[in-house]
Structure formats: structure tokens, C-alpha cells
Amino acid sequence: MANNHDIETYSKLGEGINFYLSESFHYLNEVLIYEYASIIFSKYIDKIDPTEADRKLIENLSLPDNPVELLQTDSIEAISDETASQMAASWETAQQKARLGQHSFGHQHEINSIEILGHLNNFGFFIETLVNRHLLFLNHINEIDNLSYSRISTARIIDRLIYIFKDDLKLNKVQINEIVNLFSLRNKTVHYTPDNAKALKPKLSELLKIWKQTKKVVEMLEKKEKFSEDNFSELLEQNINKIIQRWK
Structure with a gap:
């Protein structure tokens, strides 16, 4: 099994690790920018006074209670063109301010934006x-034989983690409960x-626990591997700190 992979495999895996880490925090930052923009926007629209045309439209507005019927409704005119233009301009300004600004959401903030995916x-x-x-590293240094490697490398990710840290888990030197989450x-x-x-609304505090536990796990992997390359636990720490400094 070890003969099937050389330094190029490790290089490709390292590139993948770096890519996924970078992308994950890129998406999270976009999530928080969007949610901050929504907060700014809500303050803007509070200052938009409805016109007489808006009042007439609202008085005559009749929406179906059934969500399917609502989705099948051809057009819903609830505000005037004038108000719609003001709201569109306000949303544009809110997005610009959010992208350049920072905001304290608090650890209990629930994330609703689709980018959390x-x-x-x-x-x-x-x-x-x-x-x-x-696991490939353990196979290459003969801590996992080829048969065991072929089996464990295709197991569920949590089973792979348990296999790697079985002794440390018994001694309570590492936890993976947040990673399970x-x-x-x-x-x-x-x-x-x-x-x-509907249920997917993780809190910032929940994500923070996941990141911190992951950092500990990555540090333990790196301690054993001793690879002379980018330190992924440090890169993770940097990304965590950027989120905390801007959005905590």
C-alpha cells in the first residue's frame, strides 16, 4: 500500500487541507457579513416612511395562508416602486458597510445564512x-499494516479518528465530542x-468549541508527523482569531 503513494500524494493532500481550511472560513466570513448587513438594513428601513401608494397596496393586499398557494402566486405587489427603490439602495449601502465593518454578534448568535453550508x-x-x-503516514512508518489501512481508510470519519486516538481517548488526553457534533x-x-x-442554525459558541477541539487534534497529529511544512494548527488558530477579532 505504501508503495502506491509518494511525495506527490502528500503534496496533493496538503494542498487540499489548505484549500478546505481557507474555503471554510471564507464562507463563514461571508455568512457574518451578510448577517451584519441584514442588521444594518433593518435600521435603514425603519427610517423609510411608507407613501400613500404603499398604504393603499397594503390595504388591498390579500395573501394565501397556504405556502404552496403563496409560491404559485404570479406577482405580489406590496410596496410602491418608489419605496422599493429606496429599499434596494438601502440594502446596497448596508452590504457595503458590512463588508468593510465589524460587529459584535455574541457567542449565542444563531447563524441562519445559507452560506453556513x-x-x-x-x-x-x-x-x-x-x-x-x-493514516497514510502511519502506513508508511509501518504502524498500520496494509490490510488494516485498506479497511480503516474507508471507515466513517469518526471511526478513523477513534482508531488514531484510541489510546489517548482512553487516557482522556483528547476529546472528539465537538468534532462528532x-x-x-x-x-x-x-x-x-x-x-x-429548518433546524440548521448553529451558534457561534458551538462553532468555536468545534474549532478549538479541532486545533488540539491537529496539534497532536502534527506532533507525531513532524512534517517540515505549513503548520495547519497555526493556520487554524489564525483564522479563528480573525473571526473573533471582527465578529465576536
Whole structure:
């Protein structure tokens, strides 16, 4: 098994790890920019006074209670063109301000933006690729024989982690409960059912716990590997700090 992979494989896996980590926090930053823009926008629209035309439209507005009937409604005119233009301009300004600004959401903030799918998926891929590379490393240094490697490398990601850290888990030197939670959240994105779409609202505090536990796990992998390359635990720490400094 070890003979099937050389330095190029490690290089490709390293590139993948770096890519997934970068993309995961890119999506999270976009999530928080959007949600901050929504906060700014809500303040702007509070200052937009409805026109007489708006009042007449609202008085005559009749919306179906059934969501399917609502989706099948050809057109809904609830505000005047004048007000719609003001709201569009306000939303544009809100997005510009949010992209350049910062905001304190608080750890209990629930994330509702659809881009959270990008963060959860890519962060999961980040962990999974690190684990895959470490298993290959263990095979190359003969800590895992070829038969065991072929079996464990295709197991569920949590089973792979348990295999790698079986001794440390017994001694309580490492925990993976938050990482288990991450993959539970990611499963909701993979199986994006109506119930999962409604339930997927992770809190910032939840994500922070996942990141911190992941950093500990990555540090333990790196300590054993001793690769002379980019330190992924440090890169993760940098990304965490950027989020905390701008959005905590």
C-alpha cells in the first residue's frame, strides 16, 4: 500500500487541507457579513416612511395562508416602486458597510445564512483530509499494516479518528465530542431535508468549541508527523482569531 503513494500524494493532500481550511472560513466570513448587513438594513428601513401608494397596496393586499398557494402566486405587489427603490439602495449601502465593518454578534448568535453550508462542509473536509493523510503516514512508518489501512481508510470519519486516538481517548488526553457534533451538523447539509433546513442554525459558541477541539487534534497529529511544512494548527488558530477579532 505504501508503495502506491509518494511525495506527490502528500503534496496533493496538503494542498487540499489548505484549500478546505481557507474555503471554510471564507464562507463563514461571508455568512457574518451578510448577517451584519441584514442588521444594518433593518435600521435603514425603519427610517423609510411608507407613501400613500404603499398604504393603499397594503390595504388591498390579500395573501394565501397556504405556502404552496403563496409560491404559485404570479406577482405580489406590496410596496410602491418608489419605496422599493429606496429599499434596494438601502440594502446596497448596508452590504457595503458590512463588508468593510465589524460587529459584535455574541457567542449565542444563531447563524441562519445559507452560506453556513459552505463552512460546515469545507471544515469537515479539512478534518477528513488531515485524517486521511495521517493514516497514510502511519502506513508508511509501518504502524498500520496494509490490510488494516485498506479497511480503516474507508471507515466513517469518526471511526478513523477513534482508531488514531484510541489510546489517548482512553487516557482522556483528547476529546472528539465537538468534532462528532460538526459531522452531525454536516450530515444535515448533506441530507438537506425540510426538517434539517429548518433546524440548521448553529451558534457561534458551538462553532468555536468545534474549532478549538479541532486545533488540539491537529496539534497532536502534527506532533507525531513532524512534517517540515505549513503548520495547519497555526493556520487554524489564525483564522479563528480573525473571526473573533471582527465578529465576536
